[in-house]
Amino acid sequence: MRTPLIAANWKMHKDLDGTTSFFKSFLPLAERAAHCEIVICPSFLDVESAVNATRGTRVRIGAQNLYWENEGAFTGEVSGPMIKASGCSHVIVGHSERRRYFGETNETVLKKTIAALDAGLTPIVCLGERQERNVETVLEEQFRCGIAGLSDERFAGIVIGYEPVWAIGDGETATPQVAADAHRLIRAHAKDRFGAEAANNVRIVYGGSVKPGNAKSLMAEPEIDGFLVGGASLDPVSFAALVNL
Ligand code: PGA
Secondary structure, X not given: XXXXXXXXXXXXXXXXXXXXXXXXXXXXXHOXXXXXXXXXXXXXXXXXXXXXXXXXXXXXXXXXXXEOOOOOOOOOOOEHHHHHHOOOOEEEEOOHHHHHHOXXXXXXXXXXXXXXXXXXXXXXXXXXXXXXXXXXXXXXXXXXXXXXXOOHHHHXXXXXXXXXXXXXXXXXXXXXXXXXXXXXXHHHHHHHHHOHHHHHHOEEEEEOOOOHHHHHHHHOOOOOOEEEEOXXXXXXXXXXXXXXX
């Protein structure tokens, strides 16, 4: 049995006040959500207040990015050990916005994934095609040039995020069928490279316009092990609806 993971990707939203008021409303609403793991990824600046606000609760905090060196002259970057020391347990790696606007490639995604694992963080490694018709080729290439480079041991420590770029934000929503087919493809690549047991154990979460209105039917697909949620995670009531499914 794979425990569902519901992760919030706040992207470049919310300052300190917004973070504080989110947790004030969200935490009481999420108290009974014991069936899933909950991870919230605020901006780096709000990690500390998020960690403090969630101390003693089941909610975990993650970062949205990291650099693969531990320290050094890399202006503006933040390392895995720094993120770990700040109280985070997770980090998003290779989000499509980072690939698109900040030049991340399958190779840098692999380096970041390894750095995250070495720092004791759980990376949520994102894959996904820009155009629906390219799904098979893109997922094959992203898997082969990224995740497939991990050792068996490291692979056991990751979560995979399938996020079709065309469905992110205001895009169309992937139907449960389309999302589940893509998850099956990714799991088949995982099986080829890492074996049946490892493929069966890895969690693959779906991201792309997940909302309280479509989450139930997506989650009904046995292939979908949770969500990576952007827009609908900013509001405490709608994110609480997702963790309370
Ligand atoms: P969305 O974003 O839920 O707003 O589509 C998902 C993501 O980009 O992680």
